[in-house]
Amino acid sequence: MKLQTILERAKQHTPSPQTTNEGEAERNSFVKRFPKESINNLTVEEYANTKTKDSFIYWLERKNILAGIGGGNSAKFGIYRAQSGDYCQSYGKNKVILEDEKLQKEFNDLINLIVQAITLAEEDRIAEISKLENPLFNMVLLKILNIYVPEKFLNLYSPPILLELGKELGVKDELLVPQFSIELNYEIKRLLKEQDVFAQWSTHQIGSFIWNLFAEMDAKIDDTIDYYLVGHTYENEGSVQDFLLNENSIAVGFLREDLTVYLLSENMEDIIEEKEETSAGQKALKQFFSMKEGDLVALKSTFTRKIDGKTKSILRISAVGKITADALEGYRFSKDYGHYIPVKWFDKEVKEYVGYGGYRSTINKVKDKRVINLVFMNEVNEQKVPATQELEKIPNNYVLYGPPGTGKTYHVVDRALEIIDNKTFNELNADGRDALQKEYARLTSEGNISLITFHQSYAYEDFIEGLKSDGNGNFIPSDGIFKRAAIEAMYDGLEQQNTREFSDEVRFEQIYDQLVTSGEKQNIQFESKTGGVLHIEQISTNNNVVITSEDAKTSSIISKDRLLRIYRYIKSNEIDWKSNVSFISDAIGGSNATRYWAVLNWILTKMVDEEIEDSVEIEGDEKKKIVLKALKERRAFDFTNARRHVLVIDEMNRGNISKIFGELLTLLEEDKRLTSENELIVELPYSKDPFTLPPNLFVIGTMNTADRSIALLDTALRRRFVFEEMMPEPETLESIGQEIDVEAMLTIMNQRIEVLYDRDHMIGHAYFINATSDEEIITIMQSKVIPLLQEYFYDEWEKIGLVLGGVGATRDDPFIVYEEKVDINQLFKQKPSIYVPTIYRVKKKLTAQELIAIYE
Structure with a gap:
């Protein structure tokens, strides 16, 4: 949420003394029950007994004090009492039962942690708290500190809210991660109190105001529509922003082919993949054709800018509007502008947001509420935190x-x-x-x-x-x-310096490739060091640029490989390329230094002056080039902190x-992965690319074992x-149903299936997990479970009947499957000499009694 918005809303709000009084009353009730000086004397039962409403952790979670940390399980408190009566740490497959000396030791460590954290907070040594060995969730420890050291913290424990506030208030970047939420909360409280509007507010008033403001903003978002950021820069043609604003449209420039004839096709995505070769283009077109009437869209561009000596990513929004027709209905095509659909623009004010330049795809579907509010409601923002x-x-x-x-x-x-x-x-x-x-x-x-x-x-x-x-x-x-996922993961394992270096080189190569594909057609010219003008004479069969000048009788071949060598020489030796040309012969030797300089100068000037917008996405294609370059050159990877x-x-x-x-x-083997002891890099058969799997x-x-047993796997x-x-867990269904005991029913059915078929074809509990009534249980049996049994047993009705409790002699019997009596003499003119099989039927309308008969 923008700081300006918070401050303006705060000016319009009159803080109530009742908020402070109620907050203090709640806090004091906790401190009275568990005085700070008595924490060291707590027993395990007083702290962690979840069977009583008077334990320390019950008061923290269940009592309405300051702010909630409810939900989930009790593992967040470090030690808790399980339903079995055992004291435990963690949960699920990681749960550890603590007993005797081990229990006392772990509990003593936990209590010492709490006391030490309170002491550090009282002494304003907040930064040291995050260095403690903390078995508690941060939100739990933060609430404890807020109770015992109330003047230092706000009653805000939600990491997403703290991250947003921290970013808006200019908290240093290293604190803008969830694991530092305690120190972040402290800094936010301090910085908010420095604002004139909050100077006289209590911490209770500030915390309650911020919490309610965020809740109010989130409530405004319409979950029935989608939100998109759409670029307006085409790679070789520049920006089409004016056209889109004037024509009330959004567009994508990939695949300049009219797709009208395919609009009603059921496999539109397959058609896109077949016709568009780039991953960026496929992604953009698929999202474009998924847009519908009522969705909100913003025209955007992204780039970087130096701010206070640091390079920051920028998200620029040029207009915000509403799509007025589904993509498949409002679709239009233009050879000049590509595919477009109608939009009604309602906000054409240009806005820039620092730190949000990560949205670099041609089209981004935005799902986070804070980004939606930031762009489309001009209110809330998000801090993206990498793991x-x-x-x-x-x-x-x-x-x-x-x-x-x-x-x-x-x-x-x-x-x-x-x-x-x-x-x-x-x-x-x-x-x-x-x-x-x-x-x-x-x-x-x-x-x-x-x-x-x-x-x-x-x-x-x-x-x-x-x-x-x-x-x-x-x-x-x-x-x-699989290859794309591996490349994404490897990219995150590249050392940051290599990533920047390779990204610059890829950008250099992209601009050179633009010269090859369109430089001659666009009549691009190069200024020589002496002021002369050079132009492209032709592109060689090896994709080298051949340049000449009007007054010269000779041509010169400029190769990408040699240009790259010059570029690397400049970067490694920190050379000012504009001042002279002598460094070129040092880098590649030979002649034609002045002509190489002219092309080099054109490319590097374009790299420096150009805002890198959507057409140059660090996405699939560019990341792939960076990763392949790193693999071929055997550059260092480090996955210690990689996503x-x-x-x-x-x-x-x-x-x-x-x-x-x-x-x-x-390559799936752990010791064959990149940076592992037996690292293995192979050459793929079609592309000849080097390939391996990273450890991240x-x-x-x-x-599904009903499809094929794992015993048959390689x-x-x-x-x-x-x-x-x-396997099925019928015990999770014990509270479902009124008359019908679903747990008993599923248990006995699976026992029968295991005998009649095998354990791979049992019926899972998930079929019933969302049922809330006997009527819904009956519907699930009729529409899902019985058809599944028919598939399993291929119409062997006696077996199906046995699984379902038996086979009725008539329709009136309390069984789901019953025999239908057929009068042979009446049906046939003469008694057949062949065997006439028994006919079985499944009741079309079931009642609770038929299901109860399965297990009783």
Whole structure:
């Protein structure tokens, strides 16, 4: 949220003394119950007994004091009492039961941590608190400090809100990460109190005001529409902003071909992938055709600028408007401007936002509420925080396998978030499932998580790389999702210095390539050191630029390779290229120094003067060039603090896995990954690119054992993955249903299936997990479970009937499956001599009694 907005709203707000009085009364009630001087004397039961409403952690979470830290599980308190009565740390598969001396030691350490943190806060040594070995969630410790040292902190414990406020108030960048939220809260409180409007406000009044203001802003967002940022710069043609504003449109310039005839096609995305060869173009066109009437859109450009001696990314918004027709209905095509749809602009004021230049794609679909409010409501903003945790020794390759409906996809979300940032996962998990799903969606949209589903015809060419037609009779290499994910992950492992260096070189090469493709047509001219004018005579078959001048009888070949060598020489020796040309012979030797200087000067001047906008995206193509350059030149990678990436492969066992992975199956091994002891780099068959897998790329597969047993999987694959079985958990359904005991019903059905078929075809609890009534349970049985049983047993009705409790002799019996009596004599004119099978029926309308009969 913009600081100016906060201050203006604060001026219009009259703080109530009642807010302060109520806040102090709540805080004092806690301190009276647990005085600071008595914390050292707390017993484990007084601190962590979740069975009482008078424990320390109950007061922290359940009592309405200062601000909430509710949701999730009790693991956030470091030590808690589980339902079993045991005292534990962590939860789930990481849960540890503490007993006797181990329990007392861990508890003493926890209490000492709390006392030490309070002491440091009282002494204004806030920065030292983050260095303590802290088993508590930050929001828990922050609330404890806010209770016992109230003058130093605000009752705001939400990391996203603290990050936004910190950025707006100019808090130093190193504090703008969740793990420093305690020190960040302290700095925010101090800086807000320096503002005249807040000078006389209490900390309770400030905290409550900020919290309510953020809640009010978020409530304004319409979740039924989408929000887009759209670029207006075409690579070789400059900006089309004036056209878009005058014509009330947004447009994309990729693939200059009228697509009207394909608008009603069911496979529009396939058509785009076939016709547009660049990943940036495919992404932009797919998003363009997903836009619908009512969505909000903003014209944007991104670039960098020096501010106070530091390079900052800038997001410039030129206009904001509403789309007035679905892309498929309002579509228009122009040879000059590409594909466009109508927009009604309602705000044409140009605005710039510092620190938000990361939105560099041609089209960005914005999902975060703070960015939506910042751009479309001119209110709220977001601080994007990269994960910087150290890589722990966890397996790179997982498979979650089990029968259908056992929550494999559900657990993929948890596992992916745990891998990317375990502490953030734990904090979000405390806020409930919705927070986890939103984070998973955000990471997916930003490319940290990729998703693919295997099927019978899926191939190596789809997954790694293959040849795809370019529309001109040629077949060119095309990258698959696995290769793209690996490149993204490797890019994040490049040393920062190398990334900048390679990015500059890629930009240099891109400008040179523009000369090759359009320089002659655009009649681009180069000024020599002596003031003469040179122009492009032709482009050689090797894509070298041949230049000459009007008054010269000779031509000179300027090669990209030699230009790059000169450029690197300039960078490594910090040479001022504008002052002389002598350095060129030092860099490459030979002659033609003045003509090389003319082209070099043109490229470098363009690099310095040009604002790098959307047409130059550090995305798939550019990142790929940077990574391949680093691999070929054997540059250093460091994945210690690199962002983690996750590739999710759904329905993994439906594809021919050995064929899909090919020779890259070996690269999955941890010791074959980049920077590992037995690092292995291979050459891919189609592109001839060097390729390897980085240690920060994790693969999570799901396998439905009803489709294919894992016993049939390739042994080479099985030893490269950690397999985790997920079986039905009927006990999670104990509270579902009124008359029907779903837990008992599912338990006995699965026992019968295991006897009649096998355990791979059991029925998962997830089918019923969202049911809230007996009527919904009945509907699920009729529409999902019974059809699944029919598929399993191929109309072997006796077995289906046995699973469902039995087979009725007539329709009136309390069974789901029943025999239908047929009078043979009446049906046939003469009694058949062949065997006439029994006819079975499934009742079309079930009641609770038929389901109860399954288990009683």
